[in-house]
Amino acid sequence: MGEGVELATIKDVARLAGVAISTASAAINRSAPVSEDVIAKVEAAVREIGYVPHGGARSLRMGQSRLIGLILPDITNPHFAKVAKVVESACLEAGYMDAVYSTSEDxxxxxxxxxxxxxxxxxxxxxxxxxxxAEHGARLGEQIHVPTVLLDSFVTGLPYDVVKLDNVTAGRLATEHLIGLGHRRIAVTTGRPNIVTGEDRMRGYFAAHAAHDIPVEQRLLIEGRFDQAIAHESTLRLLSQPDPPTAIFALSNMMALGVLNAVQEVGLKVPADISVVGIDDFDFANIMSPPPTVVAAPVEQMAQRAIDKLLAEIRSKAAPSGDVELFEPRLIVRASSSRPVR
Amino acid sequence: MGEGVELATIKDVARLAGVAISTASAAINRSAPVSEDVIAKVEAAVREIGYVPHGGARSLRMGQSRLIGLILPDITNPHFAKVAKVVESACLEAGYMDAVYSTSEDxxxxxxxxxxxxxxxxxxxxxxxxxxxAEHGARLGEQIHVPTVLLDSFVTGLPYDVVKLDNVTAGRLATEHLIGLGHRRIAVTTGRPNIVTGEDRMRGYFAAHAAHDIPVEQRLLIEGRFDQAIAHESTLRLLSQPDPPTAIFALSNMMALGVLNAVQEVGLKVPADISVVGIDDFDFANIMSPPPTVVAAPVEQMAQRAIDKLLAEIRSKAAPSGDVELFEPRLIVRASSSRPVR
DNA sequence: TTGCATACTCGAAACGTTTCGTATAGTGCA
DNA sequence: TGCACTATACGAAACGTTTCGAGTATGCAA
Known part of the structure; x- marks a missing residue:
């Protein structure tokens, strides 16, 4: 319980078990043939003195640590928190630790x-x-020297495996749902430039319009940047102008929150006055007012797939295949979308 | 960009700068007097070959790594995600990394x-x-050999500093708010046994009742375990019985979600039929139906304080003071609470 | 009895740092 | 000029592992 207590080393284990250090190591890691009774003695010694291997020493000797890095935009976004949880469990199971970091797009x-x-x-x-x-990809590539999997999005010029949603379909599903209800003026909160996730979802939005011969109005493409506050603000601005849309498609979960807030702030009722559809489901959807119609992504499965691929790549020491694996989105119709009044 | 590329070592830096390894180390870490031009040469070499120190080697030599562990119940709970974010930022600023882990109470x-x-x-x-x-404390204490700060709760028998909410006051604030509105039958979703956070909030609940001479009915103390699903289920059970409460106090954010879900499921209106108050605010409170009345905790400030204390303790190499630092909760009245109809 | 494979076990080196005692060059002073 | 001192640079050891070549019994066949 004291501070800075020196922990036992494998040397102590070896001495207590009456074997050589190398034998103790072999026994602990099963990395070489060791007789049954030596294994027993070593394990007893390990338990007795509470030996825990020194990760640093190990990583020094072996050239890599049993640590996996998870880099995401923001851990407080429930979508990413779920990813973190899945990755953590998988890592622990595989005997790895993971270090999670939020870039905040900085x-x-x-x-x-x-x-x-x-x-x-x-x-x-x-x-x-x-x-x-590609520019960003090049910068990234320079700094990365280990097996890597890209999740949720991909980066031009990077050879890594990718696991992501079929974003074009997601955008199309949301838009066609609204078109199907009779909407013709559908606003959309766009993503950030240079991020393909948003661009693909927009592609779906355009495709749906094209398929139904509905022209896209430029003024309805409002700034969102995957950010709740920005989506909120541009929605307010949009709604204060003449001839507002009858529906808004939010390209992400956080932006959907921003849009819903804004719509309610100006006193409009959803879906009576305006329909709203988002991408990515909310755990607390049924106590939202109203429960939102969304295009849901299988977040946990995608995260699981990503970590599985990464672990496999680490273990096989193989080069990444560069495969892009797409997961299918699913439309969940709830109360935030209905036929337009006008 | 390739896999398994050997990274440059300090030896390479030294050779390139034309100095001894020890000098390079001193120059990089400013850990001993080194002349200006040697520093310049070493830094140039570091940049040229992109040298990054080997954390494992460092931790081996120095006896500890620049890693801080954060152990929490569940990263997908927004409350804890916020903690993780604050801790991460503070660590990065101080030149540390952090490893976040969810126990899931396992x-x-x-x-x-x-x-x-x-x-x-x-x-x-x-x-x-x-x-x-205490039993759990003893187990924990045996396994911990480094400076530690307890956040949100405390553990009997552990000598570490504690940063937490004034939970008794939190429980009292919520309960008195309801009593003040005229409620007399106030149900509460309890926490888990052996966890003082819940017990303290309950103490506040009892204290408020006592102060107003209102008897506490045992049947209104329903199981919650800080778990959304369990709170949901016990709320359903409670509401199916005769003489239901006019208000429910949820001891935590997740339980509040469970309660709200349940109440809505049985067709009751909040607050017309029943009032609901929770502890811990929601970021998306104003698009909830209805926006919930809560007792809010200054999560970010508490987390910041915890990591500040920890870093100070690490740096000073001092023993923990064992201080318990209390943060004050704040009642936020929204639409989920009103006068009782009966 | 000898030789040889088998099955373990051992010792030493190496991984990349930091640290500490020692060496060297430069400086000021007598 | 010589001496003591300072400022800086150096070399070697140590941290705790894993790995690998070498060593030693044991059992079995010849």
């Missing part, structure tokens, strides 16, 4: 995080990128 | 996490405990 911070990951000699990385362009 | 898992923390020779620990009793 590139300096991202650099700093990557540097610490390198300092810890992490065995692998899962990255949910905040930009998809 | 003691085996907790043990496993603690063991990994030990393996990594973390410099310090912030723990949000899932039990407060």
């Amino acid at each position: 590139y300096d911070r991202e650099r700093q995080i990557l540097e610490m990951m390198r300092m810890q000699r992490v065995a692998g990385l899962i990255i949910i990128p905040t930009r998809s362009d | 003691y085996d898992r907790e043990r496993q996490i603690l063991e990994m923390m030990r393996m990594q020779r973390v410099a310090g620990l912030i723990i949000i405990p899932t039990r407060s009793d």
Whole structure:
């Protein structure tokens, strides 16, 4: 319980068990043939003195640590928190630890995080990128020297495996649902430039319009940046102008919250006055007012797939295949969308 | 960008700068007097080959790593996600990394996490405990050998500093608010046994009743365990019985969600039919139906205080003072509470 | 009895740092 | 000029592992 107590080393284990250090190591790791009774003695010694291997020494000798880095935009976004939880469980199960970091879309911070990951000699990385362009990819690639999987988005020029939602379909599903209800003026809160997740969802939005011969009005494409506050603000601005939309499609969960807030603030009723559809479900959807119609993504499954791929790549020491694995979104119709009044 | 590329070592830096390894180390860490031009040469070399120190080697030599462990019940609970974010920022600023782990109240898992923390020779620990009793404290204490701060709760028999909410006051505030509105039959979703956070909030609940000479009915103390699903279920059960309460006090944010769900499921209107008050605010409170009355805790400030204390303790190498620092809760009245109809 | 494979076990080196005692060059003073 | 001192640079040891070549019994076949 005291501070700074020196922990037992494998040397202590070896001495207590009456064997050589190398034998103790072999017994503990089952990395070489060791007789049954030596194993027993070593294990007894380990328990008796509470030996825990020194991760640093191990990583020094072996060239990599049993640490996996998870870099995401913001841990307080429930979507990413779920990812963190899944990754953590999988890591623990596989005998790894994970270090989770939020970039907050700050590139300096991202650099700093990557540097610490390198300092810890992490065995692998899962990255949910905040930009998809080649320039950023090049910067990223320079700093990464370990197996990596990209989650939720991809980055041009990076050879890593990708696990993500079929975002075009997600955008199309949401938009077609609204069109199907009779909406013709559908606003959308856009993502951030240079991030393909938003661009793909927009592609779906455009495709749905095209398929139904509905022209897209430029003024209805409002700024969102995947940010609740920004979506909130641009929604307010949009609604204060003449000829407002009959529906708003929020490209992400946080933006949906911003939109719903704004709509309610100006006194409009959802869905009576205006319909709202988001991407990504909420755990607390049924106590929202109103429960929102969303296009849901199988977050946990995607995260599980990402960590599985990463662990496999680490273990096989194989080069990444560069595969892009797409997961299918699913439309969940609730009370925030209905036929337009006008 | 390739896999398994050998990273540059301080030896490479030294060679390139034309100095001894020890000099390079001193220059990089400013740990001994080094002439200006040597520093310049070393720094140039560091940049040129992109040298990043080997954390493992460092921790081996120095006896501890620049890693801080954060152990909490569940990262997908927004309350804890906020803690994680604050701790992460503070760590990064101080040149540390942090490793976040969710115990899910699983003691085996907790043990496993603690063991990994030990393996990594973390410099310090912030723990949000899932039990407060002495037995658990003893188990915990045995496994902890580094500076530690307890957040949100405390554990009997552990000498560490504690940062937490004034939970008795929180419980009292919520209850008195309801009593002040005229409620006399106030149900409460209890916490878990052996966890003092819940017990303290209950103490506040009892104190408020006593202060107003209102008897507490045993049947209104329903099981909650800080769990959304359990609170949901016991609320359903409670509401199916005769003479239901006119208000429900949920001892935590997750339980409030469970209660609200249940109440809505049986077709009751909040607050017309029944009032609901929770502890801990929601970011999306104003799009909930109805916006809930809550007793809010200054989560971020508390987390900041905890990590500040921990870093100070690590740096000073002082023994923990064992101080308990209390933060004051604040009642936020919204639409989920009103005068009772009966 | 000898030789040889088998099954373990051992000792030493190496991983990349930091630290500490020692060496060297430069400086001021007598 | 010589001496003591300061400022800086160096070399080697140590931290706790894993790995690998070498060593030692044991059992079995010849």
